[in-house]
Amino acid sequence: MNFRIQPRSIAFRLIVAVLAVELLSAILVVVLSFSYERHIHFRAFDIVLHGRADSVLGAVQDANDPADNVMLDQADLHLPPEDVYAVWDEHGRLLGRSSNWQDTNDWQGVAPGLPAHPWGDFSQSKVNGRRYRILRVQGSRTVDPGEHGGGKLHQVTILYGSPTSHVWHAIRGAVEFYAAGSLFLLLVTGPLIAWLLHRGLLPLRQLAALASQVSVDAWQFSPPENARSTPELAPLTQALETVLKRLERSFQQQRAFVSDAAHELKTAVAVQKSSLQLLNMKRRSPQEYQAGLERCLADSLRLEELVAAMLALARAESSTHAEGPAPSADLAECIQQAITQLETFAALRNVHLLVHLAEEPGSFHAIAKDSSIGTPVLRGHGGVPSGSRATESPGDDSALAAEGMQGMENPFPQGLKPGPSHPSAGGAAEAAPFQHNESEHPLEIPVPMAPEDCALLLSNLLLNALQHSPPESTVELCLSVEPQTAVLVIQDHGDGIAPEALPHVFDRFYRGDPSRTRNTGGTGLGLAIAKALVNKAGGSIHLASQPGPNLPSQGTTVTVRLPIAG
Amino acid sequence: MRVLLVEDEVRLAENLAAALRDGPGFAVDWAEDGLTGDDLAGNACYDLIILDLMLPKLDGLSLLRRLRARRDKTPVLILTAKDGSGSIIQLLNAGADDYLAKPFDLGELIARAKALIRRGKGAAHPTLSLLGLEVNTLEQSVRRQGVLVDLSPTEYRILEYLIHRPRVIVSKQELLEHLYDYNWEHHSNVIEVHVSNLRKKLDAALPEADPIVETMRGRGYRLAAGLPPGLSSSGPDPTPPPTAEPGL
Known part of the structure; x- marks a missing residue:
């Protein structure tokens, strides 16, 4: 032995x-x-x-x-x-x-x-x-x-x-005989029991030896059959297998992320370096230097954006909550902020932003102040009553948007045209409707997110929709409240996403159409961040898309469901 | 020389194209994704292909394999942001000629591009000499019997192309294909003017010598024709043209 x-x-x-x-x-x-x-x-x-x-x-x-x-x-x-x-x-x-x-x-x-x-x-x-x-x-x-x-x-x-x-x-003789017999048994059975126990604990030792071989580089863990069939060891074996699989997956994800991040960062650095070296290749005129420096600045802004997005993703994916009270943000307010933030961008791209807020299905709040503007709205959203009110977010600088709008086939009643400079609006809505609305503030939808996270989520989703929208199209944002759940739907009428790309849209650095998103300067992290933020808040995010040219239903719909806090 | 750049990062591609045009004076075509790159490479008019690895539609490695499967011998320089020698070995084994890791040095990229083009045409040294004609590809200067000949960029590029293929008749079409990118409107008479100017400048440097650039009527141009091959000092080995160029 x-x-x-x-x-x-x-x-x-x-x-x-x-x-x-x-x-x-x-x-x-x-x-x-x-x-x-x-x-x-x-x-x-x-x-x-x-x-x-x-x-x-x-x-x-x-x-x-x-x-x-x-x-x-x-x-x-x-x-x-x-x-x-x-x-x-x-x-x-x-x-x-x-x-x-x-x-x-x-x-x-x-x-x-x-x-x-x-x-x-x-x-x-x-x-x-x-x-x-x-x-x-x-x-x-x-x-x-x-x-x-x-x-x-x-x-x-x-x-x-x-x-x-x-x-x-x-x-005494009899008792001595019994005592000697017992002692003899004790001496014989001691080692026998030790040996039997050693044999009986063999599956446990094998399991431990296998488990000790698992490392960051070698994830293979195939428990022996006797460990799996032993009732005492089966739960342990299963737990080990499950934990290891999860760990391995998260390690692989982490590695993939690091590799992808390295690729993105190196490319961004390569752009910047080559810009500077190109500028330095020969003597140039002050104008050329000026233009080159501006390009370099733009390149470093992109790099900055990329780093910020990576950090945001890392923060959103860290499951540890900071000490202190549970975070809470007002979804409605965050939507307003995001709209305000992106108005200029939408106007520059000549895309209309349409926002519907509903406290509960069927009872929409008037957000546009002027009822003559807000009455007959909304197409395309099932379940939205025809009498509900909506608003578009007019661009600050809507001369551009207004110019574009005149030529387009207008799906909206003329009275709905947003923007102070639109001819038919005639100044009915002079300022951004949201600013009017702030005094009334009909909605308060607390969601369990930090306010900055909520703002980031909304701006990411809206930015994504705007970036994928052709000029003259509309991005619709619809917020409704179900019991305990806030449902946010953002719909664009862009090219949509190919079915084969759909499962990957939430992957990091995934670009459905790389040439397009590279051109629009996306980091490829927006939707990944959005998903991480929603997951952290205990909600769900879903993306549906209808690719295909010139269909009325064409475009992408993102649906976010967030639990209502409190 | 004409270079195909396959790179999906727009800003990087812009910089690279500008550097290759400004520096060595290459004609640069840019493909934004792998499939376009594959299409363009199919024209077989490139002296070098600069290939990014992570490309939409068709990744760089697959493009490279397709290229080599077609027996396309164009030198390929890979731009990679990947780490690890494993992928580099894989790339070189798949037929890549060289690689550069991002972020790379633009000067190094240009030097490697020149070296690859030179090697692809059978020359080892950046200074090419033929019958007292000396072309320094680094300085882009030309001397005939020690006398500096001042050439315009296009004239220099024509001469650089011709000196890589001595005693081979180079058609106007071939010259056009290798000196201009696809944004250029192909007018063969532009070439004629430039070749004529080139010949005049070279002959002016050494008036009593035979004309060094010959015009083969209806067929193209030839550098140092009729001279025995042994007279070329350190020039490139005379190689037969790889493919039959369409005659004029």
Whole structure:
């Protein structure tokens, strides 16, 4: 057996426990056997004493004297030499005694005439310095039973004692035998149990050895079949497998991210470096230097954007929440902020932003102040009542937008045209409707996100929609409230996303159409950040797309569901 | 020389194209994705292909494999942002000639591009000499018998192309294809004017010598024709034209 058992190991503890139990049982066996043996031996001894006492009684004979007395005839008594006896008649006359019982003090209290138990009384006494067990019995002897009057009845009292040392000797021998047997068993079973335990714990050790081989570079963990089929180990094995798989996946994701990030960063740095080197290649005019420096600045802005997006993603994906109260942001307010922030961009791209806010399905709040503007709106959203009100966010600088709008086929009633400079609006809505709305502030939808996260989520989603929208199209944002859930739908009417690209849109650095998004300066992280933020808040994000040219339903719809806090 | 640049990062491509045009005076065509790059490379008029690895539609490695599967011998310089020697080995084994890791040095890129073009045409040294005619591709200067000849950029590029292929008739079409990118309107008479100017300037440097650029009527141009091959000092080995160029 070439195994070693560490102190404090499970095997060691089990062995110690089993041996302790064995030792306890050995002690019990010894105690029980002692009492049992004592009982048995003394019963036999008592019977022997009775028999010998009866022999003594048999030696009581007619004395052949006129008074019909009895006498003890010791000639025919063959008793063990160390035994002692004494016989009295009913008058207390000593009829006889064994020669080795001299000390008359031993007889005190056993005087004849005292009533005796039918089976006799036993007592312990010391005779000649040895322990004796003494039986006191009474017997009767009739002298001349054939005579007239039935003879004469004599009551005799017999004291018979025998030393107990050999009984104790026998008992000790038996107990010693049991104790030695138990000890022998203990010595034999100890190593046997150790060996059996060692074998029995083999699956556990194998599992531990396999688990210890798992490292960052080697994720292979194939538990042995016996570990999987052992009821005690199966949960552990499963847990290990699950944890390792998850860890491996997250490690792979992390690696992929680092690799992708490195690629993006290196490319961005390469752009900047090449811009500077290109500028430095030859002597150039001040105008050329000016333009080159501006390009370099734009390049570094892009790099800055990329780094900021990476950091935002890392922050959004870290599951650890900062200490302090649970974060909460007003979704409606964040939408307003995001709209304000992106108005200029939308106007520059000549894309209209349309916002519908509904506290609950069916009851939309008027956001546009002027009811003549806001009455007949909304197409395309099922479940939105036709009488609901909506608004577009007009660009600050909507001259551009207005110019573009004149030529387009207008899906909206003329009265709805946003922007102060639109001819038909005629100044009905002079300022951004949201600013009017702020005083009323009809909606407050608290969601469990930090306000800056919420703003980032909205600006990412809106920016994405705007970037993928052709000029003259509309991006619609619809917010409705279900019980406990805020539902935010952002719809654009861009080219849509190819079905094969759809599963990857939330991947980091994934670009559905790289040439386009590169041109629009996207970092490829916007949707990944959005998803991480929504996941962190316990919500869900879903993207559906209808690619294809010139379909009315063409475009991409992002649906975000966020739990309402509080 | 004409270079195909396949790179999806717009700003980087702009910078590279500008540097290649400004520096060594290459004609640069730019493809934004792998499939376009593959299409353009199919024209077989490039002296070098600069290829990014991470490309939309068709990645750089696949493009390279397609290229080599077609027995296209154009030198390929890979731009990679990937780490690890494994991918580099894979690239070189797939037929790449050289690689540069991003972010690279623009000067190094240009030097490597020149070296690859030179090697692709069988020359080892950046200074090409043929019959007392010396073309320094680094300084872009030309000397005939030690006398500096002042050439316009286009004249220099024509001469640089011709000196890589001595005693081979180079058609006007071939010259056009290798000196101008696809944004250029192909007018063969532009070439004629430039070649005529080039010949005049070279001959003016050494009036008593034979004309060094010959016009083969209806077929094209030839540098140092009729001279025995042994007379070329350190010039490139005379190699037969790889493909039959369409005659004029």
